[in-house]
Amino acid sequence: MEKLLLPKPSSIGLILSYRCTSCCKHCMYASSPYWPNDWISLNELDHLVSKLSETISPAPLGPKSVSINSGLHFTGGEPFTNYPLLLGAVKIARKYNVPSTFVETNCFWCTSDDVARRHLTELKDSGLNGILVSVNPFILEYVPFERTERGVNVGYEVFQENLMVYQEYYRTLFKSLNLKTTLPFEDFMRKANTSWAYHIELLPMGRAVYKLDKLFKKYPAKYFFDQSCFLELTREWHVHIDNYGNYIPGYCGGISLGNTRNFESLFEGIALDNLPIIKALTTDIQTLYNIGVKEFNYKEQVEGYISKCHLCLDLRKHIIEEGSKFIELKPTEFYKNLLQSPYSTP
Numbered sequence: 316m317e318k319l320l321l322p323k324p325s326s327i328g329l330i331l332s333y334r335c336t337s338c339c340k341h342c343m344y345a346s347s348p349y350w351p352n353d354w355i356s357l358n359e360l361d362h363l364v365s366k367l368s369e370t371i372s373p374a375p376l377g378p379k380s381v382s383i384n385s386g387l388h389f390t391g392g393e394p395f396t397n398y399p400l401l402l403g404a405v406k407i408a409r410k411y412n413v414p415s416t417f418v419e420t421n422c423f424w425c426t427s428d429d430v431a432r433r434h435l436t437e438l439k440d441s442g443l444n445g446i447l448v449s450v451n452p453f454i455l456e457y458v459p460f461e462r463t464e465r466g467v468n469v470g471y472e473v474f475q476e477n478l479m480v481y482q483e484y485y486r487t488l489f490k491s492l493n494l495k496t497t498l499p500f501e502d503f504m505r506k507a508n509t510s511w512a513y514h515i516e517l518l519p520m521g522r523a524v525y526k527l528d529k530l531f532k533k534y535p536a537k538y539f540f541d542q543s544c545f546l547e548l549t550r551e552w553h554v555h556i557d558n559y560g561n562y563i564p565g566y567c568g569g570i571s572l573g574n575t576r577n578f579e580s581l582f583e584g585i586a587l588d589n590l591p592i593i594k595a596l597t598t599d600i601q602t603l604y605n606i607g608v609k610e611f612n613y614k615e616q617v618e619g620y621i622s623k624c625h626l627c628l629d630l631r632k633h634i635i636e637e638g639s640k641f642i643e644l645k646p647t648e649f650y651k652n653l654l655q656s657p658y659s660t661p
């Protein structure tokens with residue numbers, strides 16, 4: 316039987332929950348407030364972190380420093396929506412001496428300097444090494460910029476060089492526009508000089524393929540044929556594990572390579588005959604396209620696709636909507652939440 320061998324992960328993001336205060340147009344994990352209120356448990360965290368502590372690599376400058384593609388980070392969804400769980404997770408990481416830990420946040424909770432300082436100081440004292448503050452025009456639709464800026468300023472005060480701002484370009488731009496509140500994306504585009512588009516670092520996957528497709532050129536499906544995702548599916552860095560135990564390759568939301576409740580068996584080789592979607596993606600994307608067309612009556616989008624991930628995701632979404640239950644297409648709520656917007660009915 317053909318098997319896909321996965322390396323042990325060198326850096327991991329733990330999705331504490333997919334629930335988020337925002338519903339960003341670019342979200343790779345289709346997070347939103349409409350997800351079930353499901354969170355990873357402290358018991359699961361303890362089990363997982365004990366295993367991960369054996370494989371996680373520190374950041375280049377050492378275990379007390381941070382970098383985006385090293386160490387262990389707590390993410391979501393928005394981890395600060397469940398602060399007690401986040402704090403518990405940080406303490407577990409310290410118990411197992413995990414290097415280069417950080418939390419990723421949209422700063423919705425930075426309502427005052429005192430609140431921001433209290434939480435960040437407590438997290439640091441409990442063992443957290445750093446923080447990543449997300450700054451971009453999509454979060455700006457939901458989080459007042461003054462809160463983001465407070466998160467950056469207090470984050471620096473508490474973590475110094477272990478504060479990461481992603482992306483600094485936008486922070487500088489928002490400050491130059493004297494923004495304080497939230498701003499709809501269309502208004503941002505009108506306000507900002509069009510040069511911002513040249514600085515955009517936006518992966519054409521996840522919700523972006525539906526909500527931001529107008530920003531990209533489109534191609535017919537066959538343009539992406541002959542491309543395999545073997546490398547993306549087997550990479551060892553910046554892998555994610557969600558609160559349901561799904562082991563998610565890189566940024567490929569909605570794909571599960573297996574369940575981490577059987578952590579060791581994940582690395583003994585994944586039997587591809589039981590996972591036809593993964594098998595197709597490790598071959599070439601045309602194989603997945605053929606499955607979609609022949610078995611699920613998928614119709615090619617006449618306006619085209621912005622990326623191979625767009626084609627892959629549209630096929631997977633269609634297969635799920637047809638009621639198919641491939642075990643590798645999880646969690647199914649991911650596919651339901653792709654098209655959510657703040658005006659959708661939960």
Ligand code: SF4
Nearest residue numbers: 335337339342392421
């Ligand atoms: S990008 Fe971040 S802030 Fe936005 S919906 Fe996703 S998890 Fe939430």
Ligand code: SF4
Nearest residue numbers: 544547567623624627
């Ligand atoms: S095409 Fe699919 S499997 Fe490949 S990188 Fe994109 S989302 Fe992941």
